[in-house]
Amino acid sequence: MTVESTAARTPRSAGSGSKRAGAKTVSAKKDSAPGRGTPRGKSAARGKGGAASSGEPELVQLLTPEGVRVENAAYDSYVADITPDDLRSLYRDMVITRRFDAEAVTLQRQGELGLWPSLLGQEAAQVGSGRATREGDHVFPTYREHGVAWCKGVDPTLLLGMFRGVNNGGWDPNTNGFQLYTIVIGSQTLHATGYAMGVAYDGADSAVIAYLGDGATSQGDVAEAFTFSAVYNAPVVFFCQNNQWAISEPTEKQSRVPLYQRAQGYGFPGVRVDGNDVLACLAVTKWALERARAGEGPALIEAFTYRMGAHTTSDDPTRYRRDEEREAWEAKDPIARLRAFLESEGHADEGFFAELEAESETLGKRVRDVVRSMPDPEPMSIFENVYADGHALVDEERAEFAAYEASFADAPVDAVTGGEVK
């Protein structure tokens, strides 16, 4: 399977245009190359323990934090035909995602949401990997994949219902190939693996991508997903966003080896990518999805990134991590680096950025309006969809509760609701 053929079948993909961006590149010091379609390349894991001499972990990078394009023999081909339009589109996805996320945090502070898990800092990992998927691919997210949801065309306002407490997952997983958020850590990696086994049994030409975090790699379900996917050669890509923190626990509390190296023990390739480099995330995920579609089985991608915010709005990171750490990561910001590249290459002007700013604000306002007008569910909805084929006890309790509710119909003014009968 060639990159070109994939691009031709991937109209939404960033690498699909005909006009090449033509960016100048500089030679990369790190020659991270798993080799296309081959098991586990040598150089992707070349750095022993993952630490290069600079103290930075070795990873696939196509754009430096300063926004300089660096060559990578193994992965350049996956973004070779990327156009300025594609680059602007990737930038737009990241900016919109960040703006949406900030709006959700604000809405939580205002009491409109009960909780929000911010993705701040992880935009490149999510947009790069999300845009690498194509129609027919299937995504199994954690609860933080707001950027991937955006790439898959899920209306962002739908993500907010569960955090407002009006439902437990408000979108149709069949519409966009984007499953519901999974809150139990790691569970979805098994669902993704089973789904991918089904894809293989169907002989379908698509792949599955399972998202997980660094903390999830400690879960038994993730180990079992790695085992099952390897044994059945399932077309699934495990995309692990190592954002360095599982609430208060650093990655060192989860593993004594770099996470991507786990794959080796299961018999499939593992690659670490700069999770704040949207181009690298796009390229590496395309590589992994293509080999999955081609019947070459699973792969693990560790996107090395940073959770710039709290675990959720209920968390207080000042209790367990230093400000300096966050500041160091600010210098690697995923959006700033692509902007630097766009500007240095002359791919975007002030008009583009201003227009995008306006678009983001419009989205923010829409999100606010939609959330504030989300109705509470009807009490009787408690009994809906517990079973697909019904259940006698649910029917009985529904009837009892309805009778109980009805018994208030003639009651005097209710002190709690001010007489308003819901």
Add this chain to the structure above:
Amino acid sequence: MTVKKLPLAKAINESLRTALEADPKVLVMGEDVGKLGGVFRVTDGLQKDFGEDRVIDTPLAESGIVGTAIGLALRGYRPVVEIQFDGFVFPAYDQIVTQLAKMHARALGKIKVPVVIRIPYGGGIGAVEHHSESPEALFAHVAGLKVVTPSNSSDAYWMLQQAIQSDDPVIFFEPKRRYWDKGEVTTDAIPGPLHKAKTVREGTDATLVAYGPMVKTCLEAAAAAAEEGKSLEVVDLRSVSPIDFDTVQASVEKTGRLVVVHEAPVFFGSGAEIAARITERSFYHLEAPVLRVGGFHSPYPPARVEEDYLPGLDRVLDAVDRSLAY
């Protein structure tokens, strides 16, 4: 009309075969279900006839089995999962409770997860630890799951057909000590509803409610009681979630007395739920408190004392006597 006399395990095998033949989306998965045919040979010969992609030998990882079955169901398959023994289901309990049971509701009805989980359960076979347990109440307590258990070959065949056809997750408990008991199976009959209880012996003095392996025990107890001039009615519950309380209620309102029998520990067992419900429904018909016979609040004991732990004919009749003496 095709009538076969089959051991209960063979009836399940035939039922799986029928389902695999009828629907290409039906899969059988589990540890040793393929080449070996399962440790109880329930899946004997199926992989040979349907291939390794439909009768799937899985890695030895119960959470992985159920978790991937969920993914396959989301893809449109109807997996029938085998958990090798009752006491080994717990690694999968998280997937069953937090995912399988709740996904349909989480998706506001937009997805279905028709997974059947077959579990050989119960004691009486002289097994080592973890091979003799009756954890049905732990599943019946979870909304989103259905829990059924046949007591005989015909029900084993038909209830499994219905469980596979159900769009809900079904935990299918198989009374392993009755696997070798033969019974008639009419494979072209139209079965009654899956969750309907059956009165398997009519009586007038007291009602015994049981399911799975204890139905046979209760029928033997009723036969013994008849020799003493006592007329016991026996209701085979068949379904532990939902429970057909109407059938139990009708029987209790006829006899005035109820003894619930199961192998599972009595404390927080299904007998407690039945006692509470029947007390609510039939308070003025009861001549005695609802009594329960079951396992003790101890780990399942070593095999050499399991006969003392398991409800047998004498313990059932002792409870009947206490009920009648009120």
